[in-house]
Amino acid sequence: MFNNLSRIVLGLSLILIVVLIISANNFYEPANKVYKPEDEEHKENEDAIKEGKEDNSKAQNSEDELNDNLEERDTSGTEEITKPQEKKPEIEYVLYDGIIENIFFHPLIAYTDKAFDDDNRKNHMDAWFITVDEFEKILHSLYENDYILINMDMAYKIKEENGRKIFESSPFALPKGKKPLVISIDDLNYYEYMKKNGTIHKLILDENDNIAEFTQFEGQEPIISYNKSIINILESFIETHEDFSFKGARGIIALTGYNGIFGYDTSKQSSPTYKKDLATATKIADKLKSMGWLFASHGYSHLDAREASYDSLAWDCHRWDTHVRQLTGPTNIYIYPFGASLKSSDSKYEILIDYGFDVFMGIGRQTPIYVRRNSIYTNRLPIDGYCLKGRYGDVSRFFNTEEIIDNSRPNSN
Ligand SMILES: [Zn+2]
Numbered sequence: 001m002f003n004n005l006s007r008i009v010l011g012l013s014l015i016l017i018v019v020l021i022i023s024a025n026n027f028y029e030p031a032n033k034v035y036k037p038e039d040e041e042h043k044e045n046e047d048a049i050k051e052g053k054e055d056n057s058k059a060q061n062s063e064d065e066l067n068d069n070l071e072e073r074d075t076s077g078t079e080e081i082t083k084p085q086e087k088k089p090e091i092e093y094v095l096y097d098g099i100i101e102n103i104f105f106h107p108l109i110a111y112t113d114k115a116f117d118d119d120n121r122k123n124h125m126d127a128w129f130i131t132v133d134e135f136e137k138i139l140h141s142l143y144e145n146d147y148i149l150i151n152m153d154m155a156y157k158i159k160e161e162n163g164r165k166i167f168e169s170s171p172f173a174l175p176k177g178k179k180p181l182v183i184s185i186d187d188l189n190y191y192e193y194m195k196k197n198g199t200i201h202k203l204i205l206d207e208n209d210n211i212a213e214f215t216q217f218e219g220q221e222p223i224i225s226y227n228k229s230i231i232n233i234l235e236s237f238i239e240t241h242e243d244f245s246f247k248g249a250r251g252i253i254a255l256t257g258y259n260g261i262f263g264y265d266t267s268k269q270s271s272p273t274y275k276k277d278l279a280t281a282t283k284i285a286d287k288l289k290s291m292g293w294l295f296a297s298h299g300y301s302h303l304d305a306r307e308a309s310y311d312s313l314a315w316d317c318h319r320w321d322t323h324v325r326q327l328t329g330p331t332n333i334y335i336y337p338f339g340a341s342l343k344s345s346d347s348k349y350e351i352l353i354d355y356g357f358d359v360f361m362g363i364g365r366q367t368p369i370y371v372r373r374n375s376i377y378t379n380r381l382p383i384d385g386y387c388l389k390g391r392y393g394d395v396s397r398f399f400n401t402e403e404i405i406d407n408s409r410p411n412s413n
Pocket residue numbers: 186187298302337338
């Protein structure tokens with residue numbers, strides 16, 4: 001009797017051990033597969049490029065236009081490599097040369113009652129912005145879909161030839177199973193109209209030298225927060241999801257200058273707080289850089305580069321150089337306002353080159369990197385109200401729009 005019981009216990013224990021070993025293996029197996037150019041997802045992307053051409057008409061750089069002058073990244077051959085053990089020996093790296101996803105946001109709607117009240121900006125806010133709640137859900141979904149933030153300069157090499165920079169695309173190693181993602185925030189200026197329509201009012205540095213958010217509605221006490229801007233929400237997310245950022249990457253902040261930056265009046269020299277605002281904005285820019293953020297020009301006055309005359313674009317670049325680059329420090333990234341990108345054969349394009357820009361970004365559904373001789377170009381997909389309402393086609397590789405959309409939006413059903 002005792003003997004039989006022992007056998008049963010032994011048998012059960014063996015089964016339990018086998019089950020544990022199987023589940024442990026499943027647990028450590030990366031749930032995601034390594035990206036290969038022939039994956040279904042990529043095919044879908046290519047179809048979407050064809051479908052998506054008419055939309056974003058001004059905003060989008062048509063493929064034909066680009067293919068005339070540009071050489072597309074070669075996406076063949078994904079080869080696995082393993083790096084020698086470093087600090088964290090568990091991470092396996094693979095060589096990646098597929099699509100780099102590139103998405104952008106505007107400042108977040110922190111106060112939905114201000115954004116979606118019945119003033120004449122309601123539809124504008126609904127179309128081009130997302131809410132704090134939506135951004136948080138999007139981050140989780142990007143992470144669950146194995147995206148990892150990278151800096152785009154991993155994807156190309158610059159060589160010197162006769163004193164000139166020559167760009168070449170270059171595959172790079174990523175943790176196995178991860179998909180590279182570049183993010184940017186456009187117009188992180190907190191324009192007057194944004195402040196009146198639900199964004200925070202400015203970024204500040206708190207007593208510990210951390211970025212905080214400041215908002216003060218008329219006749220009310222100021223609100224200091226830490227969870228209403230992309231900067232702070234992303235930072236908290238990375239604290240608990242370290243593998244969402246590769247080599248400390250954050251994103252790109254695209255700034256105009258005509259209405260100040262970060263909510264400060266850095267454009268109005270007659271303002272009594274002008275000098276103080278310049279100093280504060282510079283400190284905030286320095287802090288953001290130390291956190292891993294990069295800066296880009298978004299034009300001084302959000303000028304449409306295609307529509308603008310040669311002289312007005314030159315004047316706009318000069319103004320950005322004097323009033324914004326002074327505060328942010330040097331940058332070689334130009335993010336076209338309205339996505340209105342220039343052909344490299346356009347004489348206005350040379351103005352941008354002369355002002356030190358050689359990484360150009362426009363707007364489009366698909367984001368291959370085009371390597372020109374003296375610069376590179378890529379599109380970015382807007383993540384905004386239109387995106388969440390399906391206007392830019394299938395974005396299920398990032399998130400399920402139905403799970404994201406904030407029900408405080410007008411007509412969200
Ligand atoms: Zn813009």
